[in-house]
Amino acid sequence: MSEQPISSVSEPRLTSSFAAATSSWLPSVILLLVTIVAWEAAVRIFAISTFIIPAPSQIAQSLVAQWGTLMQATLVTAAEILLGFVVSVVVGVAIALVIVRFDWLGRALYPLVVLFQNVPKVALAPIFILWFGYGLAPKIGLILVIAFFPVTLSMLAGLQSVDRSLLSLMNSVGASRTQILFKIRVPHSLPNLMAGTKIAATLSVIGAIVGEFAGASDGLGYVIQFASTQLDTPLVFAALLLVSVLGIAFYYAAEILERIVVPWAPKFSHA
Amino acid sequence: MRIDTIRAAGDRPAHFRHDDLIAVKGVSVVYARQLVLQNIDLSVPKGSFVSLIGPSGCGKSTLLKVLAGLVEPTSGSVSIAGLSPVEAARKRMIGVVFQDANLLPWKNAVDNASMLLGIADKSLSRAELRARGQEMLELVGLGDSAHKRPNELSGGMRQRVAIARALALDPAVLLMDEPFGALDAITRDSMGQSLLEIWQRTGKTIVLVTHSIDEAIHLSRHVHALGIKPGRITGSIDIGLPYPRDLAVTEDPEFVRLVVQLRTMLRASHQPGDAS
Numbered sequence: 039m040s041e042q043p044i045s046s047v048s049e050p051r052l053t054s055s056f057a058a059a060t061s062s063w064l065p066s067v068i069l070l071l072v073t074i075v076a077w078e079a080a081v082r083i084f085a086i087s088t089f090i091i092p093a094p095s096q097i098a099q100s101l102v103a104q105w106g107t108l109m110q111a112t113l114v115t116a117a118e119i120l121l122g123f124v125v126s127v128v129v130g131v132a133i134a135l136v137i138v139r140f141d142w143l144g145r146a147l148y149p150l151v152v153l154f155q156n157v158p159k160v161a162l163a164p165i166f167i168l169w170f171g172y173g174l175a176p177k178i179g180l181i182l183v184i185a186f187f188p189v190t191l192s193m194l195a196g197l198q199s200v201d202r203s204l205l206s207l208m209n210s211v212g213a214s215r216t217q218i219l220f221k222i223r224v225p226h227s228l229p230n231l232m233a234g235t236k237i238a239a240t241l242s243v244i245g246a247i248v249g250e251f252a253g254a255s256d257g258l259g260y261v262i263q264f265a266s267t268q269l270d271t272p273l274v275f276a277a278l279l280l281v282s283v284l285g286i287a288f289y290y291a292a293e294i295l296e297r298i299v300v301p302w303a304p305k306f307s308h309a
Numbered sequence: 310m311r312i313d314t315i316r317a318a319g320d321r322p323a324h325f326r327h328d329d330l331i332a333v334k335g336v337s338v339v340y341a342r343q344l345v346l347q348n349i350d351l352s353v354p355k356g357s358f359v360s361l362i363g364p365s366g367c368g369k370s371t372l373l374k375v376l377a378g379l380v381e382p383t384s385g386s387v388s389i390a391g392l393s394p395v396e397a398a399r400k401r402m403i404g405v406v407f408q409d410a411n412l413l414p415w416k417n418a419v420d421n422a423s424m425l426l427g428i429a430d431k432s433l434s435r436a437e438l439r440a441r442g443q444e445m446l447e448l449v450g451l452g453d454s455a456h457k458r459p460n461e462l463s464g465g466m467r468q469r470v471a472i473a474r475a476l477a478l479d480p481a482v483l484l485m486d487e488p489f490g491a492l493d494a495i496t497r498d499s500m501g502q503s504l505l506e507i508w509q510r511t512g513k514t515i516v517l518v519t520h521s522i523d524e525a526i527h528l529s530r531h532v533h534a535l536g537i538k539p540g541r542i543t544g545s546i547d548i549g550l551p552y553p554r555d556l557a558v559t560e561d562p563e564f565v566r567l568v569v570q571l572r573t574m575l576r577a578s579h580q581p582g583d584a585s
């Protein structure tokens with residue numbers, strides 16, 4: 039047979055892409071280290087007040103000194119993010135499925151969802167505090183309204199982009215609408231859904247911090263606000279650092295999830 | 310081995326014989342106020358290999374979709390073994406292969422091959438479906454690739470899986486819409502040859518839409534040429550070359566004569582003055 043399988047060709051490329059990834063990371067790491075050293079030097083040479091910009095060494099000291107408090111706050115915020123993220127994905131997927139499965143409901147719902155997207159949702163935070171108090175619930179609510187939309191939108195794009203001739207094939211053997219939805223459309227939409235999930239992961243971190251700013255008695259957002267009123271700028275930066283680490287961790291968790299859920303996606307097959 | 314009965318070239322059947330599997334009578338299709346197909350009469354004998362050939366926009370794909378029950382004709386009638394195309398499709402009598410293999414990227418070759426059968430017949434177990442899928446993959450020459458996902462298969466191999474998927478339904482007729490249109494010339498030749506072998510082994514009736522004159526004559530027993538604006542059958546040729554045919558047949562003087570005849574026929578229907 040004249041046809042050749044592609045798999046044998048793509049294997050050696052895998053190792054070279056790993057080497058390429060390492061060499062593409064290296065300049066960033068060097069730049070980061072240089073920036074930290076320059077930052078430290080600048081603060082010392084120009085004797086910049088700690089209240090304005092703390093030196094990296096002072097941030098590190100604060101991080102060590104307040105480790106217990108910071109870890110406790112990180113756990114609280116991480117729990118908010120995780121729970122809010124899961125709720126956002128579940129609700130986002132449910133809305134997309136309803137829009138695709140039930141025509142009339144979809145036609146009614148979709149414009150409203152898009153309209154709602156134009157509401158500045160960060161401004162809803164005080165209202166959520168008013169309704170749900172200072173605990174977990176208002177943060178979950180805020181993350182939900184911020185993060186469900188990219189999930190719904192990306193899933194919808196996937197659900198609706200199934201090739202017409204594939205649908206013809208399914209119709210020709212008498213497949214029902216529900217069968218086409220769950221056997222074809224949903225699996226087909228998973229790569230899109232995973233892309234939306236990564237955006238939702240990032241937005242969940244923002245939602246949690248904004249929720250804590252608006253009113254909380256714990257969490258990294260609370261620490262940032264409290265420390266800034268105390269003019270403890272090194273602690274503000276230490277908490278900021280941990281928020282960033284959380285954001286990165288959730289993003290990569292979503293990326294790993296993507297590789298597990300859709301190993302067949304075009305993105306992974308030829309890289 | 311069936312031996313081809315040689316009819317006079319260009320002879321169009323005026324009446325329908327009782328051994329016709331597919332009988333199309335006076336079918337017209339109007340789409341978006343355009344006459345896509347005009348008064349199509351077509352008969353496809355059981356077990357034969359029929360090609361529909363014509364320029365882009367002649368409605369040959371639409372005609373195939375009419376046969377598959379995917380497009381409702383505006384007027385006229387289509388009978389597949391006495392049934393309407395939609396009824397025939399529900400009874401798994403029709404297998405369809407499009408230019409794009411349309412495999413599900415999350416399923417391996419064997420699960421793709423049995424996917425439509427699983428939808429059509431819910432009583433089959435997973436193991437039965439797998440066995441049927443494997444059997445069909447072997448028929449199309451992909452027995453070793455059952456566990457490969459589509460992204461590990463070449464274009465030709467993917468199209469073989471699509472053919473296996475259609476054959477898994479055990480249809481009476483295989484409708485193929487430019488199945489090799491996206492493949493390179495060498496793969497195309499080997500796919501055509503494989504299709505002939507599958508046809509002879511299974512005895513299926515095949516209707517192939519193509520824009521390749523060589524492919525139509527190499528593979529089919531009957532070729533119908535379609536003209537443009539409106540889409541209509543402008544001529545038919547019976548290919549008397551004996552089966553089994555291999556690629557050497559393309560050097561046969563009779564093959565060359567048929568190519569010239571078909572090309573002339575297509576060109577005549579392509580004349581600007583011919584548009585009515």
